[in-house]
Every structure is written in C-alpha cells, then in structure tokens.
Amino acid sequence: MTQVTEHGGGVWSLRVPIPDNPLGHTLVHVLDTDRGPVLVDTGWDDPASWDELTGGLDALGLSVREVHGVVITHHHPDHHGLSGRVREESGAWIAMHAADTAVVRRTRESEPGTWFDYLARKLAAVGAPEDHIAPLRAARAAGRMRTLPGLRSALPDREIVPGELLDLAGRRLRAIWTPGHTPGHVCLHLEEEHPSRLPGHGRLFSGDHLLPGISPHIGLYEDPDESPKLSTSFEQGGPPSETDPLGDYLDSLERIGRLGVAEVLPAHQHAFTDAAGRVRELLDHHEERLTGLLALLATPLTPWQLAERMEWNRPWEQIPYGSRNIAVSEAEAHVRRLVKLGRAEPVPGTAPVTYVAV
Numbered sequence: 001m002t003q004v005t006e007h008g009g010g011v012w013s014l015r016v017p018i019p020d021n022p023l024g025h026t027l028v029h030v031l032d033t034d035r036g037p038v039l040v041d042t043g044w045d046d047p048a049s050w051d052e053l054t055g056g057l058d059a060l061g062l063s064v065r066e067v068h069g070v071v072i073t074h075h076h077p078d079h080h081g082l083s084g085r086v087r088e089e090s091g092a093w094i095a096m097h098a099a100d101t102a103v104v105r106r107t108r109e110s111e112p113g114t115w116f117d118y119l120a121r122k123l124a125a126v127g128a129p130e131d132h133i134a135p136l137r138a139a140r141a142a143g144r145m146r147t148l149p150g151l152r153s154a155l156p157d158r159e160i161v162p163g164e165l166l167d168l169a170g171r172r173l174r175a176i177w178t179p180g181h182t183p184g185h186v187c188l189h190l191e192e193e194h195p196s197r198l199p200g201h202g203r204l205f206s207g208d209h210l211l212p213g214i215s216p217h218i219g220l221y222e223d224p225d226e227s228p229k230l231s232t233s234f235e236q237g238g239p240p241s242e243t244d245p246l247g248d249y250l251d252s253l254e255r256i257g258r259l260g261v262a263e264v265l266p267a268h269q270h271a272f273t274d275a276a277g278r279v280r281e282l283l284d285h286h287e288e289r290l291t292g293l294l295a296l297l298a299t300p301l302t303p304w305q306l307a308e309r310m311e312w313n314r315p316w317e318q319i320p321y322g323s324r325n326i327a328v329s330e331a332e333a334h335v336r337r338l339v340k341l342g343r344a345e346p347v348p349g350t351a352p353v354t355y356v357a358v
Helices: 047-059 083-090 098-109 112-125 130-141 224-235 245-257 275-296 303-309 321-340
Strands: 004-006 011-017 025-031 038-040 069-071 093-097 158-160 173-177 186-190 203-207 263-266 344-346 355-357
Touching: 011 047, 025 047, 025 263, 069 083, 083 093, 093 098, 098 158, 112 130, 112 321, 130 321, 173 245, 245 275, 245 321, 275 303, 275 321, 303 321, 321 344, 321 355
Parallel strands: 038 069, 069 093, 093 158, 203 263
Antiparallel strands: 004 011, 011 025, 025 038, 173 186, 186 203, 344 355
C-alpha cells in the first residue's frame, strides 16, 4: 500500500511499520505549521520503522531535521518509540499529557527487574497458573530484562493541557483528554474547516481511542509501585487501587461523540467519518461484553478464569503468551467496572480473589 496519504489542508499520514505485530503499522500524521512540520506520534523504535518514517518525510519533500515538534497521543512504544530519535536529529520539542509523562518517568527510573517482579506478582494474584508465570521468573533470573520495549522512552519537553490549544503557529489544534487506553491518552481536535468541506466540526487525530474497526485494549493502568501491596490487597478481597480504566474510556468516548467532527484520523487502519456512529458501536460493544461477563460470573471466577472464558478473536489455546497477559488485564478492567457499578463483588477470603455477580 502507498506509504504516504494526503488528507488535504496540510495534513498527511505516513505508514510506519510495527515489527512482528498484527496491527502492521502506526499512522504517523504530519501537520504543516508556520514554523515547520509537526508530527502526531512517531512509530516504533526500530531501524526499519525509522527508515519508513524518514522515507515518508522525504517523499513529502521534507527532512526529519526540519521537524518542529512532536505531539504524542499516548506513551505506548508504537506511538512514542521514535520520538527521542526525532528530537536528536531535529531539536524538536516533544509534548505529552502529564499522566503519561509520569508513566514514562516511572518506567525509566524503575529497575527493569521491577517490572518482571510486578507482572509475576500481579499474574499470581489474579489466578494465573504457575506454568504461565515461570517464564517471567526465568527471564528475570537470566538477566533478560532490558528487552522490554519502552524502558528508556524519551521524556517530553512540554505538557499537553486538556482543553487548551497547542502552540502551533497558524493552526488550531485543541487537546482533549481521553483516558482509558492509557491514563494520559489525548485526542487532538483540529478546529479548522474540513478541506473537502465535509459536514461537521473539523478533524480529530484520535490515536488509539477511536479506531474504525478495532476496539482498543482497555486494561488496568499498570504501576510497579503497587507490587509490595498487591498480594495483601487481593487477599483482603479487593483490587490494589480504585482506578476504573473502562469507566474512563466510556466517559471519554461520549465526550468525543459530542464533538461532531467531520472526519477522524486514527493511528491505525484508516481515516473515517461518522465518529458518533462509531462511538455508539463501541459503547454498545462494551455493554454487551459486560452483560456477558455477568452471566459468566454466576459462578465465582478469578480474572484469569474469566479471561479463559471470554470471547476473543481466536480460541484461548491459540492466544500467544504475551497476548494472554493483555487479555487478563482487559478482563480485570471489565471486572473493576462491574464492581464499580455494583453488579459484581469480590468473594471474601478467596486467594487468588474470585468475583461473583450480584
């Protein structure tokens, strides 16, 4: 497929590959400003991805050295991975929401082994079998900690403040805080007439928040600092914190649906219209999933057991190791939402903790 897509009005997208990932690529958007090009996200930190990013800029008659700024929708490595290298080449500033900057800082400052310990304890607490946890312990013992992506992601220079216009000369780009996929995810509303005069109010760089054919992963916000208190919290019959990522995501979706944008420019798949329709589909999807989980929780289950029984894009036996960790985090987020709504509760005295519908 064509690497560069023109969206009109001084906006382009570049397909930057994600190695060994079914998503295939990140759409890095280029926004022309009076001070030079600004990137919305940068792609995965990989030599082939860097070549595609710089090659795409070259195809637009631009050099990476001309990049004026980088606006990050969220901290995940397929979005933020190349930001540091872009800054090294160009002197560009990097902007990110404070909540995701805190994740980047915490990850950089934590010993890599801390993350392996955290994941192992977390998986044990939600009922993962020992044969699933053993590879994490083996990787830590063998010193393979530094292979995790994002351990040394670039710290941003600027804070994205929700509701405010970004300092982009000649453009009106307003930040909208849309937590859920990450605690500091932002969408970016380009408050300018659509170049093709489509009906609606401007365009939306939606990151991973609103995608045309994928429901983004919503799991618990991870924090290795929870690790020492994790087991105790679960033994007492409750989760280690009170965050509600799925509730955050659903609330954020409704805010985006009310914007009335003419077109959505997401970070994966393709541009699309009818944002409000897609928001309704996603709200309905999660309500159906919550209803289905309540039926499963007629019998007490751990989050791991719940994940094994949930519907995924393939049978549980065929889901790869790393994807199972993502799946169980998603199961936890949905259980957390049901507990918040008073539709499920932890069973006192169970370890690992089980949940049951009420």
